[in-house]
Amino acid sequence: MDGSRRRPRKYTGVLQYFHNFEHDPKGRNHCHSDGNHPYSIWHENGKHIISARIACGHGRGGKPQWFRFTRREGKGWDMASGMRTSIPT
Numbered sequence: 001m002d003g004s005r006r007r008p009r010k011y012t013g014v015l016q017y018f019h020n021f022e023h024d025p026k027g028r029n030h031c032h033s034d035g036n037h038p039y040s041i042w043h044e045n046g047k048h049i050i051s052a053r054i055a056c057g058h059g060r061g062g063k064p065q066w067f068r069f070t071r072r073e074g075k076g077w078d079m080a081s082g083m084r085t086s087i088p089t
Helices: 014-018
Strands: 041-044 047-050 054-058 064-069 076-078 082-084
Touching: 014 047, 014 054, 014 064
Parallel strands: none
Antiparallel strands: 041 047, 047 076, 054 064, 064 082
């Protein structure tokens, strides 16, 4: 938590695990993969689309959180369809 926030952010949906609030308090920056499970995020038709069906976002303190996306959208997956899942093997 930086000096501009008085209390920790509450995670209210999948998208917050993939937006970099630490570097942009308004959440306009998307996170990127660590290289082990690559993905990219883009906007299409007013939705956030992710390239990978399974991806790792992060919660408070950088704690990894895995999601599986269930709704196909164009060449990717609709991020709003994300469901928590265990670490892929």
